[in-house]
Amino acid sequence: xxxxxxxxxxxITGILGFLGIREVISDPVYFLELLLxxxxxxxxxxxxxxxxTMVYGIIQLINFAHGEIYMxxxxxxxxxxxxxxxxxxxxxxxxxxxxxFAIFYSCAYGYTVEKIAYKPLRNAPRLxxxxxxxxxxxxxxNYVMLAQTxxxxxxxxxxxxxxxxxxxAHIMTSVELSIIVTxxxxxxxxxxxxxxxxxxxxxxxxxxxxxxxxxxxxxVNRVISTTFVVGSATAAIGGVLxxxxxxxxxxxxxxxxxxxxxxxAVLGGIGSIPGAVLGSLVLGISESxxxxxxxxxxxxxxxxxxxxxxxxxxxxxxxxxxxxxxx
Amino acid sequence: MVTKKEIKxxxxxxxxxxxxxxxxxxxxxxxxxxxxxxxxxxxxxIGIGTFFASLTWNxxxxxxxxxxxxxxxxxxxxxxxxxxxxxxxxxxxxxxxIFFLFYPFVFSMYHxxxxxxALVYVMLGLxxxxxxxxxxxxxxxxxxxxxVGAYAYALLNxxxxxxxxxxxxxxxxxxxxxxxxLGYPVLRLRGDYLAIVTLGFGEIIRIIMENxxxxxxxxxxxxxxxxxxxxxxxxxxxxxxxxxxxxxxGLVLMTIFFVSRLENSRLGRSWIAMRDDDIACQxxxxxxxxxxxxxxxxxxxxxxxxxxxFAAKTSYxxxxxxxxxESITILCVVVIGGMGSAIGVIAGAxxxxxxxxxxxxxxxxxxxxxxxxxxxxMVFKPEGLIKSVRKTYEFKKVEE
Numbered sequence: 126x127x128x129x130x131x132x133x134x135x136x137i138t139g140i141l142g143f144l145g146i147r148e149v150i151s152d153p154v155y156f157l158e159l160l161l162x163x164x165x166x167x168x169x170x171x172x173x174x175x176x177x178t179m180v181y182g183i184i185q186l187i188n189f190a191h192g193e194i195y196m197x198x199x200x201x202x203x204x205x206x207x208x209x210x211x212x213x214x215x216x217x218x219x220x221x222x223x224x225x226f227a228i229f230y231s232c233a234y235g236y237t238v239e240k241i242a243y244k245p246l247r248n249a250p251r252l253x254x255x256x257x258x259x260x261x262x263x264x265x266x267n268y269v270m271l272a273q274t275x276x277x278x279x280x281x282x283x284x285x286x287x288x289x290x291x292x293x294a295h296i297m298t299s300v301e302l303s304i305i306v307t308x309x310x311x312x313x314x315x316x317x318x319x320x321x322x323x324x325x326x327x328x329x330x331x332x333x334x335x336x337x338x339x340x341x342x343x344x345v346n347r348v349i350s351t352t353f354v355v356g357s358a359t360a361a362i363g364g365v366l367x368x369x370x371x372x373x374x375x376x377x378x379x380x381x382x383x384x385x386x387x388x389x390a391v392l393g394g395i396g397s398i399p400g401a402v403l404g405s406l407v408l409g410i411s412e413s414x415x416x417x418x419x420x421x422x423x424x425x426x427x428x429x430x431x432x433x434x435x436x437x438x439x440x441x442x443x444x445x446x447x448x449x450x451x452x
Numbered sequence: 453m454v455t456k457k458e459i460k461x462x463x464x465x466x467x468x469x470x471x472x473x474x475x476x477x478x479x480x481x482x483x484x485x486x487x488x489x490x491x492x493x494x495x496x497x498i499g500i501g502t503f504f505a506s507l508t509w510n511x512x513x514x515x516x517x518x519x520x521x522x523x524x525x526x527x528x529x530x531x532x533x534x535x536x537x538x539x540x541x542x543x544x545x546x547x548x549x550i551f552f553l554f555y556p557f558v559f560s561m562y563h564x565x566x567x568x569x570a571l572v573y574v575m576l577g578l579x580x581x582x583x584x585x586x587x588x589x590x591x592x593x594x595x596x597x598x599x600v601g602a603y604a605y606a607l608l609n610x611x612x613x614x615x616x617x618x619x620x621x622x623x624x625x626x627x628x629x630x631x632x633x634l635g636y637p638v639l640r641l642r643g644d645y646l647a648i649v650t651l652g653f654g655e656i657i658r659i660i661m662e663n664x665x666x667x668x669x670x671x672x673x674x675x676x677x678x679x680x681x682x683x684x685x686x687x688x689x690x691x692x693x694x695x696x697x698x699x700x701x702g703l704v705l706m707t708i709f710f711v712s713r714l715e716n717s718r719l720g721r722s723w724i725a726m727r728d729d730d731i732a733c734q735x736x737x738x739x740x741x742x743x744x745x746x747x748x749x750x751x752x753x754x755x756x757x758x759x760x761x762f763a764a765k766t767s768y769x770x771x772x773x774x775x776x777x778e779s780i781t782i783l784c785v786v787v788i789g790g791m792g793s794a795i796g797v798i799a800g801a802x803x804x805x806x807x808x809x810x811x812x813x814x815x816x817x818x819x820x821x822x823x824x825x826x827x828x829x830m831v832f833k834p835e836g837l838i839k840s841v842r843k844t845y846e847f848k849k850v851e852e
Contacts, residue, residue: 186644187644187647187648197476200475200476201475201476203481203483204475204476204479204481205475207481207483207486207488208479208481208488211486211488226475230472230475233471233472234472237468237469237472241827242827242830242831245513245831246830246831249830249834250834251644252588252590253830253834254830255590255644255647256590256783256787256826256830257826257827257830257831259592259647259780259783259826260822260823260824260825260826260827260830261823261826261827262823263780263819263820263822263823263826264820264823264824264827265823266819266823267817267819267820267823268476268820269476271816271817271820272473272476272477272480273476273480273481278481278483279483279484380776384648384651384652387648388648391645391648422659422663423659423663425655425656425659426655426656426659426660429652429653429655429656430656432648432649432652433637433638433649433652433653436637436638436641436645436649437637437640440640440641440645
């Protein structure tokens, strides 16, 4: 059995590798564009997937409303930027304030959603919490749609074209560069938060064993709230960046982005933070190649197929640990 | 009883929500004309609304806790008690039968056609209730099978001229087949993964229908789907609607019969056992694969039948009728009505589908309310509005 698997794996990799190399040689610039596009896409997924994977690691719940938090971040940035823009403020100040407000409001929404929809269900069956999460997601989407507009709103990029990047701008725009750089910085900060701070230690302890952590004096409720807030903050950054990149947003952008990020988190091994980053990059890059070289209209089908294949053959993901279900 | 502390908390909550909703509720940006409108009155209403919402929320939360302490969870809902009482049940059923029998003749075609869609939802709800309510498998891609049924009838009719009555069993079989095929790979997954994967399947089927022009005519959809035939007699437009109404009513009755028989059968009991604890269930010798697959496949069968009726009724289908929102609407029907409770699901479908149709003014708030209701029901009344009652056997001591 094992040999058959290895042989099949090697053959598929060989064929794909051969085809890939042929494509690369025939048009290297196109290949590079796709690779960088995929990297950008993957970075955005990573910023959202972190929230999923951290929440899942701690309370074993898929936070369906997470995509909506990301959307609210983008919408808040749009609103703040437009208001300040009309008041004639300096564009650098606008950019900074828009990001600050986006992060603040996403965190506030993430915190409130947890308090309303998940906290009362901490000890309920998991199905209840999941349905509550779906309801929350539906509510937030429609709330933004009714309070604002169902149409797409143009989003003027907050990131200027950097002068020093001019020579390379034809391959990769300044916005894409900013996305990748920001993601790397956020990842490093997050890694430090989890590794070195007291709250990070408490998070790791709670993820391992909630009851034991509580016995040792960790305020579990506060740790869970903090996890939601941190996840929401990274999602907000992702929301603002993607809005700058795509140039338009509406109330529904969170849904698909949330699903894709979830797929990325599962691909990397849900509950594992490096896994979420790795899974996001793999998903982003492979999606980019798939749409670039094969069928662009089946992009979402491709992502969902990856999810199904991963869940059937390796449900614990690339970096996840295999868990046995305990009685 | 409202304590001082709770009022203080409610004021705090109101202030918090005023801050929270400020950018989205108060500021409205028109990005095309570059105008910003401040809607200050919204802020006031949100403050008032959340203040009272917080008080009621706390009140119900406290009542729920008291109830849990008292442990009187065995109370049978009023509807069930009334239905068990023969003196009430027989007249009730007679009135109901008369109402549904004469409905299309008393009310206009418009009302009849709305009732048809509500009854289709009853069928879909009962089908999904098998999967979610009884077997505890959260299926977010239920609409995929609805889509399969509708397209099966439309395409079979387009290419082979298959009529409604023949398409019904074929679609049901196709639904069963698809349910088994899609159910098989996801069997090993637990609750939340299953939800996402089924959601993915639902979207995959819709995207394929949208893009595979040669097969499904793409986003343009298929038009001119004939209504069911009545021994070759042309019934006219009004007659056809009435005819479809009776077909749907018959199908709903059939569904209710099957579902209520299934619920108390060996299979139904093993679904419920599987939902409550699947490890213990396997230890008792219940075949997990078979049990879960049948739940999936039977749910899919009813969705397929619903799809055929939908296609016949609207005479035009396109992939936009089968989005994820449709799945979530059906899920709302099941969750709000009461998971596992057939009466709850029927009532839920009728209320949730008919009310927005008649309250046109608030129809745009439909999904907002559905979302909020899902959260509220899960927090305060996880068993739904009309909860299911397990069949119990009482042993009475015979006195000598």
